[in-house]
Amino acid sequence: MSNGSFAIRPLPAVRLPAAVEEAMHWKSSAEGIACYVAGGTLLRTQWEGDTVPLPQQIVSLQGIRAMHGIRLEDGVLSIGAMTSLAECCRSPLVAASAPLLAEAARRIGAPSIRTTATLGGNIASGIGDSIPALLVSQAQLEWHTEDGTVRIAIEDWLETVRQGTHRQGAILQRVFIPVPSGDEVTLFRKIGRREAFTPSLVSVAFMGRPAGSEGWSSVYAAAGGGSGIAMRLARSEALLLKGITNLSLLARTVKDEFITFTDAFAAAEYRAMTAGNLLAAELYKHISHD
Known part of the structure; x- marks a missing residue:
């Protein structure tokens, strides 16, 4: 601000390439900061919040x-x-x-x-x-x-x-x-801070192919949420593949292996515990329905 008024930031130049090669050319040859933009919904919030600098050039991918x-x-x-x-x-x-x-x-x-x-x-x-x-x-x-x-x-x-x-x-x-075979059990669950548009506190996904009584022939599980990078839950997958049906143990294993983060809304331990409880609860629904 200067003399009681807000400083006006210049708007970035916008390029509209028709091919990926052209897009890469515009970004690599730009002076100053340049970035690719797809829908731009996340970038707009980052620019408005000054968490990411506003670029001098935007390369829109919409026309490719x-x-x-x-x-x-x-x-x-x-x-x-x-x-x-x-x-x-x-x-x-x-x-x-x-x-x-x-x-x-x-x-x-x-x-x-x-x-x-x-x-x-x-x-x-x-x-x-x-x-x-x-x-x-x-x-x-x-x-x-x-x-x-x-x-x-x-x-x-x-x-x-x-x-x-x-x-x-x-x-x-x-x-x-x-494309899955169709025999798989699948689930995706997300816990947020409110019902509508909000970054998730925790999200979990699961895909497994049942094999016999409460066993699995293949298992894939993952967790993410918020500003953390999602990850496969390899130890938890191995537990299920061994035929272990103790869901309390599964919840603890997810909590121990899920690498997440603390921010102003939730501690890392809380996120990890929530991910474990969420996955265990959803798998319990599957077991109890069989």
Whole structure:
């Protein structure tokens, strides 16, 4: 502020490329700070809150046709990164072939947010609520890099985010999700601070194939939430695969292995305990219904 008035920040220049190569060119050749923008819902809150600096140049990915659309190819669901969360919610293909993603998308934000926010933006943030669902669905991400197109499992990509070794200039083009057989037990649950649009305190996802009396032939479990990076719960998965049905032990195991964080709203221990109790409670519903 100066002389009682607010300083006016200059608006960033906006580029509208038609191809990923053009988008990478504009970002790499920009003077000052430049960033890619998909739906921009998270970035706008970060800019308004001054948690992320306003760039001098925005490279919008909206006009890149190859990054749009949902299709089924050889038993794998392919979703363009610029597909909105609302499209994921209402798509019959997503509902039938990736039910966990459909459920997670319905739980993200308010309807107006889901209309604008994209699946790619939710993933590229590294903290989106779709990520636990995609982790247990064994999704793969297709990135366009300076060295060409690279496909990587979302779990491996998240590890590069944790290590700070992910490629900053890469563009997420498409998401690939293997279609489950239909025999799996699936669940996605999110605990937030209020009913409507809010970052989650905790979100958990699960996919498992039952095998006999209370046993499992395959198990995938993940947890995330808030500003933390989601993770697979390998120790908890191993517990279930061994046929152990003590859900109190499962809840404690999740609590012990889930690496999360403390902020102004919740302590890390509380988040981890909530994730464990949530997963155990939902699996109890499955066991009690069988």
